[in-house]
Amino acid sequence: MKCAALAAVPLVLSGCTGPLSTLSPSGPIAQDIAWLWWALLAGAALLALMVFVLVALGFGRPREVAEGRWVFGMGVWFSLAVLTLTLAGALWIGERMLPHGPALEVHAHARQWSWSFTHPGTTGRTETEGVLHIPAGRPVDVLLTSSDVIHSFWVPQLGGKMDAIPGRQNRLRIEAARPGTYEGLCAEFCGLEHASMRFEVIAHDPAAWPPLLTMEGSRP
Amino acid sequence: MRQVGGMVWLGWLIAGPTAWAGAFSVAYGLHGLGCELGWPALDVGPLSLQRMAIALPSLAAILLCLVLLSRVKATLGPEAGLPRLGLWIGLIATLYTMAPVLVATSC
Ligand SMILES: [Cu+2]
Numbered sequence: 442m443k444c445a446a447l448a449a450v451p452l453v454l455s456g457c458t459g460p461l462s463t464l465s466p467s468g469p470i471a472q473d474i475a476w477l478w479w480a481l482l483a484g485a486a487l488l489a490l491m492v493f494v495l496v497a498l499g500f501g502r503p504r505e506v507a508e509g510r511w512v513f514g515m516g517v518w519f520s521l522a523v524l525t526l527t528l529a530g531a532l533w534i535g536e537r538m539l540p541h542g543p544a545l546e547v548h549a550h551a552r553q554w555s556w557s558f559t560h561p562g563t564t565g566r567t568e569t570e571g572v573l574h575i576p577a578g579r580p581v582d583v584l585l586t587s588s589d590v591i592h593s594f595w596v597p598q599l600g601g602k603m604d605a606i607p608g609r610q611n612r613l614r615i616e617a618a619r620p621g622t623y624e625g626l627c628a629e630f631c632g633l634e635h636a637s638m639r640f641e642v643i644a645h646d647p648a649a650w651p652p653l654l655t656m657e658g659s660r661p
Numbered sequence: 662m663r664q665v666g667g668m669v670w671l672g673w674l675i676a677g678p679t680a681w682a683g684a685f686s687v688a689y690g691l692h693g694l695g696c697e698l699g700w701p702a703l704d705v706g707p708l709s710l711q712r713m714a715i716a717l718p719s720l721a722a723i724l725l726c727l728v729l730l731s732r733v734k735a736t737l738g739p740e741a742g743l744p745r746l747g748l749w750i751g752l753i754a755t756l757y758t759m760a761p762v763l764v765a766t767s768c
Contacts, residue, residue: 525757528761532761532764532765535765535766536765536766539766
């Protein structure tokens with residue numbers, strides 16, 4: 442039983458890498474989010490450790506305990522300190538992720554169940570299906586709209602996620618540090634084909650920007 | 662154990678957390694409204710109307726907790742212990758949850 446549980450650990454951890462993992466960031470914004478994830482994990486681990494130690498102590502010989510120290514010292518102040526630190530970190534990172542300052546603007550339009558994108562190309566603005574083209578190494582603001590229900594734009598390796606809501610336009614900043622192909626998906630359940638509502642983001646070398654795009658995009 | 666009208670005591674007990682919950686709900690509503698109406702751009706003294714609209718209900722909740730704290734001993738006598746703790750929890754929770762409003766980007 443123990444062996445089986447141990448053997449399962451690498452299997453479970455292998456879910457932490459790959460193109461849809463927040464923990465293998467490929468840009469500064471996603472990197473911030475990954476840091477925050479690790480900070481939250483460390484905080485949660487500290488609190489869990491405290492609880493485990495208390496449970497372990499409970500199995501020992503009955504003894505006098507300094508109730509005030511445990512209830513207020515650990516139960517209140519220690520927990521509050523961990524929460525405050527992680528909250529401050531989240532606020533700080535949240536501010537850094539906001540679309541302040543200039544950025545290239547591209548449009549993403551969602552519908553059941555696909556994405557289309559509009560961006561600057563060599564022949565003016567070009568529309569593609571299922572593939573978003575961006576330059577690497579600089580911030581890009583994705584302007585999100587939807588024509589039917591609420592969808593959500595998420596490229597885990599490049600940034601946070603943002604809803605695409607019918608009747609309004611939302612703005613999400615993403616950035617790729619290096620050229621490459623990154624995977625994105627709809628992160629808000631939107632109907633039967635929600636799971637297949639995927640797309641790709643191709644980050645181009647800044648020297649080759651804007652790329653030669655055709656109407657068809659290049660999704661296989 | 663002395664009985665101080667069960668329901669009245671219960672009211673005192675939940676007064677603090679209720680004040681926090683009330684302030685939080687009002688601030689939540691005003692926050693969405695303010696983002697839609699462009700309140701962050703309107704200055705009211707040192708703060709934007711947006712921050713003011715969120716801070717004022719919190720200030721009211723904090724004042725309410727302080728007033729009740731000053732009276733809890735006189736009203737409940739020996740049964741004041743837990744309600745006093747509840748009021749402190751309401752006061753600190755309000756401070757804690759509303760403080761970021763003064764620094765973070767709102768909309
Ligand atoms: Cu969708």
